[in-house]
């Protein structure tokens with residue numbers, strides 16, 4: 001797994017002393033900010049800097065999480081210098097993202113940071129001015145996500161995996177963006193959250209190139225960090241409070257399949273397939289599937305999938321209870337979205353409370369299972385079996 005820094009990917013606030021932190025993308029409106037410019041932000045372009053800080057308040061359009069994080073980091077660097085606070089805990093996602101963004105600036109001089117801040121705001125102002133007249137489809141999209149397209153309409157937040165050329169394989173960045181998107185969706189005013197894929201695949205699972213980006217601490221550190229990422233990622237699904245729907249538009253592989261056991265509805269095109277080739281890859285089940293799959297389909301069928309890597313058709317996955325309903329591919333989108341729009345009008349609180357009643361009593365168990373599966377995978381990723389399988393993929397000897 002790559003340990004790519006999350007700088008510029010997560011939510012945060014525009015500048016250091018923003019009294020009101022931005023909610024996680026829950027609105028396209030730029031919140032009012034009360035700014036206090038530190039006295040340390042002195043220097044050649046101090047006036048420009050102060051003016052840029054004030055101009056941020058006037059932006060008509062939310063610049064998105066990535067830009068907000070950049071603004072935050074540059075402001076901190078400009079006013080305080082290099083990151084000087086302890087790293088927030090793993091589950092403190094927002095503050096950790098902010099810290100990462102600031103820390104990523106390293107020893108960038110204060111004056112350069114100030115200038116970069118001014119340049120960034122200036123760019124934002126011109127793009128905001130030119131686009132503010134147009135109320136287009138694009139306006140409904142959430143900014144700040146590179147690997148996802150997120151839209152909210154009809155009380156439904158749709159999170160679409162958006163790497164169609166790579167079959168929506170999940171990169172480290174994507175795992176992190178998905179966590180943020182879930183956090184945002186849990187707080188926005190939608191009633192239902194939907195996952196789907198752009199292109200012919202739903203998702204080909206973990207991006208195997210994640211394995212090629214080795215940090216200075218070596219493969220042990222990589223495996224450890226990956227296990228943490230995996231655990232955090234799956235925890236977000238376990239804890240997600242609203243009805244979560246998978247619209248499986250095409251084949252699904254690996255972790256894209258296993259986490260379906262944590263969804264509330266799984267609608268599949270008849271073109272979809274469900275494949276968990278863990279033993280082919282020297283790996284073991286994740287996404288709590290070691291628990292949810294035997295529970296959903298019985299131990300024998302779960303073993304066929306999770307140990308022997310049997311690929312299921314949509315019809316088979318339906319027969320085994322993993323899929324709620326299968327639709328012909330030709331009418332899939334129309335039928336599914338008609339259905340979901342009708343569901344989204346049901347009583348929001350009742351739906352959310354019902355989900356809690358159905359899911360809450362298992363949460364603790366699921367978290368424990370997730371932690372154990374992640375721990376075991378950490379060891380597996382260091383095995384020859386796993387490394388050889390990944391190398392086979394890249395040398396094109398093996399395909400699923």
Ligand SMILES: CCCC/C=C/CC(=O)SCCNC(=O)CCNC(=O)[C@H](O)C(C)(C)COP(=O)(O)OP(=O)(O)OC[C@H]1O[C@@H](n2cnc3c(N)ncnc32)[C@H](O)[C@@H]1OP(=O)(O)O
Pocket residue numbers: 001165166167169170175204205206207208209226227229230253254255256277278281283286393398399400
């Ligand atoms: C931190 C959390 C870790 C969680 C761990 C999870 C475990 C898993 O998810 S295990 C499953 C891992 N996935 C795979 O092993 C799938 C590997 N991919 C394939 O076997 C094939 O690509 C395919 C069967 C999905 C599709 O084959 P097809 O012939 O139709 O298309 P390709 O030409 O192979 O793919 C197009 C393009 O996309 C790249 N790609 C597809 N999937 C992946 C992937 N999982 N990782 C990296 N790259 C992938 C593929 O290399 C092609 O790229 P190029 O066009 O640049 O060659």
